[in-house]
Every structure is written in C-alpha cells, then in structure tokens.
Amino acid sequence: MAVETYLEIGEQAEYSRRISEADVLRFAEISGDFSPIHVDEAFARTTPFRRRIVHGALLMGLLSTTSTIVAERSMRRGAKGVPVSLGYDRIRIIQPVFIDDEVTARYTVETLDRDAGRTISRIEIVNQHGALCLVGSHVMKWVTPA
C-alpha cells in the first residue's frame, strides 16, 4: 500500500542556532560525553583545533529539528502515517563547529519512495562563514497503525 507523504523532491527545512557554551555543557551532561576536546578549554588549546569543538551528535540534534519540521508539514498536509527517523547514511564532519558559532542545519528531500513510505534527504550544517561543516543523508519512514 503506497504512502502519500505530501512532500515534494527539493522541498527544504532550515534551523539556525548559535551554539553556546551552556548548550555544549548540557549536552555533555545528557550524553555523558565530557571529552576534553568539548569541555576543557585549556586542553583544547593544545590541540590542532586550538578551541573547544561542538559534539557531532549535538549537530545531529539540530538536523533532527529540521526533519521534525518536514515531518510535521507532512502530517499537517494530511499524511496518514507518523514519520519517524529510520537512520542516517554517510555522515561526514568536514570541519569543526566551535562554541559560539552560529550554524544553519538544512534538510532537503531528495528521494521519495511512496511504495516503501520512505524519504531520503540531504542534511547539512553550514557555519556563519558559509563553510560546510557536516554533510550526510537522513532516512525517514512513515509508520502506519498495524
């Protein structure tokens, strides 16, 4: 049974946010990841990065927000199933995001598979200088009641 997602190829969602030191410290508490490269400025200064970098998984969280914008759009337009995250393909962190950077997470629907009730979308994080920091794909699936 085909699933009507009410989405179109090329359709986008964006979410911009300045990532504060508090965001990074709260993310460390929730995730348990207190790597010094994220939370210890003195250590970070000794690395080739010279500053603390933001957790990659926190950036994935911003992308999760863009997928939710698209999912809610689909439901508002009348989709029958509930769109949920099925996974991610070939995520690459191209350059680090630093504390106080303002990044934009962008989600672009690339493939619509109505038979499988599934979309594949390009995901990317761009910083305030327009540099691409993270790229990959996200798979969303429309789950219908059994």
Added chain:
Amino acid sequence: MAVETYLEIGEQAEYSRRISEADVLRFAEISGDFSPIHVDEAFARTTPFRRRIVHGALLMGLLSTTSTIVAERSMRRGAKGVPVSLGYDRIRIIQPVFIDDEVTARYTVETLDRDAGRTISRIEIVNQHGALCLVGSHVMKWVTPA
C-alpha cells in the same frame, strides 16, 4: 606517516544509562527538536508506538561517549594525534527507545588503518531487554599538528 593508535581490533567500550524524561526534555531544548513524538505523551499515545520515544540523536550522544572512552584510552597509551569524530555510516534505528529505558551503548573497533590514522568501529544501542535498537559504524581520525 603512519599513526600509532595503540588500539586493537575487537577492543570495546560501553556506556549504560537510564534515559529520563528530563534528559529528553533537556535534549529538546538544546537541539530545538520538540517533535510531539518525543515530548507530548497524549500525542504519542495516538501513534503505533503508544509512548514517547527518545530522539535518535540523543542515542548518538551516548555513542559519542563510548568513542570518547576509546579516544582517551588511545591518548593515555601514548598516541601522538588527537582522535576526533570523522563521521558515521549506515546508522539504522531498528526499534524505538522509550523514556525510562536503560540502554547500553557499545563501541567495538573493527578496522585499524594506520596509514590514514583512522579507525572504523561498530556502534550499537541495546535496551534493558537485550534488544538491538540502533546499529551503525563510526569513523574516528587521529589529527596531528600541522
């Protein structure tokens, strides 16, 4: 120039945590992802899941902790570079994690590429019933001063 990671194939790290409602709400604040499937119990009851599910990106955060355990082990054993996350391959969310589930994130080194200064590791999230909830690969790279 080859990079000595001081890690071995098959080497593991684990991190277990009960994911509380507060964790999910704080993650929503940091990431901006207030999808009702994560934060609205009344909505979640109308879905095939019947309960709020934990953000996939929060689970990625627990896996980030396991990669940090392995990275710190490498540095403590004398590695010259700083191990950082290069990305993730073929992440699949196999079944949902619910609020109050106690999950274990597990990281297993699978491939050591000393020439590229890079490891590929299997990552997985297992719930308190032993069910595999998320699976994929993580790529770590040892960055040396220019």
